[in-house]
Amino acid sequence: MRDSCWPDLDDEKLWNRKLVTGFTTIPRTMPLIMNIIDGLTKNKPAGLVYFVLWCRTFDQSLLVIDNPQTLAFESGFTGERALSTWKDRMRSLAELGFIDAKEGPTGPHHFVLLFNPHKVVWQIKDQIQEATFRQLQARAIDIGAKDMEPVKTPPI
Template structure:
């Protein structure tokens, strides 16, 4: 049996404590009744704050919940951070829309997510919404908090910041102060085309000496004839 990569394993002490507690709470548990990414395929990597993020985006979407649409997009993306939307009817159904207007409603939710800047839509073979780039939700929510967007609740934002710090996510960390301006570099030498091999460099034109300027008050040869 292949050994599980170390980066997929939880810290040993934490895992051991959790397993001991689970054994106490559910002593008759059959391990096969659980779903684990270590033994099953078809999983996505999501922020541990996803439930709170989804709650915040629903607050921002003006009574048109977008969180199920967003989660389905996330689950169809990989580490590249974008989803292909060719199967519109299927994605709409998986997002929770099953009426005759399912696809139209789903596209409306996509537009809201785009306008709120949680995603960026691009056109393609499937129409104006063929691809969706999924942006960092922490950064998007931070922008709405700074803009005081209607629906942005202070308590939920503060909870998101606290949980991000607890998890070690640096997305909401204040930006570092701007570095001092870099001194301007001296102007570059003017560009000249190289001469063909064997060509002689033309001599510079000889400088024309300027006529001497006579001292003030001393008559010139022309003025002495007057």
């Protein structure tokens, strides 16, 4: 279909993750997850902060933040309150359960662990508008995301 619509396209103009470095794997549901986060953090949206974390993590889901000011800037925060605003959003992400953070040389968010957002969403399902949750479920089914299900608790 691409060749039919763009027959003269030079492949060099496209992003090919197999040929370049500087990419990460993210859930295809990320836009919906970001919307859920923004909805839960109301007038202090943290969805973009979460996305920035994903863009900097590797397969171990661990991020070492050596320069919080850089992440604040990447999250869209500038000025003298940029860092404090970013820290506030990070606290929100931790309170919602999307991340956990440990203190280190650069402060309380030096080491950050990103949890599977599909599992987190199931844990906080009661806080999410039903239509939004159903939309995420439908998208997960569309893409074959088998992890979009309730967290299983081990038998006692």
